[in-house]
Amino acid sequence: MKKNKISVIIPTLNEAANIGGLLDAVRAGDPEVEIIVVDGGSVDDTVSIARRHGTIVALSPAGRGSQMHLGASKAGGDTLWFLHADSFFSPGTLSEIETALEDQAVVGGNLTIRFAGDSRPARFMTWFYPHLRKLGLMYGDSGIFVRRVDYERIGGFKPLPLFEDVDLIARLRKIGKLVNVKAEIVTSSRRFENRAFTPVFVRWVAFQCLYWFGISPRWLAKYYYPDGGGARN
Numbered sequence: 001m002k003k004n005k006i007s008v009i010i011p012t013l014n015e016a017a018n019i020g021g022l023l024d025a026v027r028a029g030d031p032e033v034e035i036i037v038v039d040g041g042s043v044d045d046t047v048s049i050a051r052r053h054g055t056i057v058a059l060s061p062a063g064r065g066s067q068m069h070l071g072a073s074k075a076g077g078d079t080l081w082f083l084h085a086d087s088f089f090s091p092g093t094l095s096e097i098e099t100a101l102e103d104q105a106v107v108g109g110n111l112t113i114r115f116a117g118d119s120r121p122a123r124f125m126t127w128f129y130p131h132l133r134k135l136g137l138m139y140g141d142s143g144i145f146v147r148r149v150d151y152e153r154i155g156g157f158k159p160l161p162l163f164e165d166v167d168l169i170a171r172l173r174k175i176g177k178l179v180n181v182k183a184e185i186v187t188s189s190r191r192f193e194n195r196a197f198t199p200v201f202v203r204w205v206a207f208q209c210l211y212w213f214g215i216s217p218r219w220l221a222k223y224y225y226p227d228g229g230g231a232r233n
Contacts, residue, residue, distance in 0.1 A: 006094055006145075007034040007077030011067035015085035016044040018188070022085055023053040029094040034077055038067040046085075064140070065164030069157040072148075081145040086188035088116075089143070093183040097145050100181050107176030108146030110138045111185040121197040122189040133180055136173065140165035143185040150175060161221035163211050 008026050012019060019037070026035055037050040040062030050057050058074055060067045072080050079101060081094075093111065100109055113129050115122040129142065138144060144165060154171040157164050172178060191200070207224055211217060 005077040006079045006081055007075035008081045008083060009036050009068055009071035010083050010085055011038050011064045012042060012046050012085050013040040013062055014042045014044045016046045016049055018086045019046055020049050022087060025088055029091040036071040036074055038071040040067050063159060063161060065157045066159040072151060072156055078148050079145055080148055080151055083143055084141050088186045096181045096183040100179050105177045106179050107150040107172050109179035109181060111143040111181055111183050113142040114184055114186050115189040116186050117189050138169045141187045160217040162217040162224055
């Protein structure tokens with residue numbers, strides 16, 4: 001059976017402290033894998049580090065959904081694997097993704113997530129994410145992968161400022177099976193560091209509920225990112 005080619009797509013915005021380690025991890029898994037870094041206007045050394053690692057670098061307006069969709073349009077792989085720049089994983093992960101996609105009913109899936117560190121918020125979120133998966137929810141920081149043909153079939157990521165990952169997963173579920181592979185992806189818990197975790201978590205849940213009640217992600221982003229953001233990575 002022909003081995004599927006995997007294209008790794010990484011949206012970035014000022015990730016100089018993280019991108020090198022992630023790129024090294026990807027190369028360790030497969031030195032020949034295609035890597036596309038889509039930068040949303042970094043003012044640090046993110047782009048130069050990515051280029052030194054031999055990756056394809058594309059420039060885009062900031063916004064994770066738009067960046068990932070641009071990366072997908074430039075990818076040559078049969079499988080698209082979207083990674084956040086502050087993630088890390090073991091070298092055998094790419095093989096586990098390939099094995100999961102041997103089932104032709106599977107259109108995509110994600111990895112088993114662990115939040116870095118031993119803080120209470122990190123441990124809670126590591127415990128909490130599997131319960132979200134039981135509800136059919138997958139988020140971008142868990143390393144979403146998808147067959148290219150199915151990504152294109154549903155139109156890919158939309159240029160949403162919020163919940164672009166939830167939107168993609170909801171549309172993928174309508175056309176096929178999504179799986180969780182046992183390979184672990186470790187993601188940064190920086191969003192919780194030096195912040196009061198409970199109000200941050202409650203706010204996140206509240207906005208998630210508003211989204212499911214049909215409130216527009218563009219409207220929600222005005223309040224989720226009061227500085228006019230939405231270009232987070």
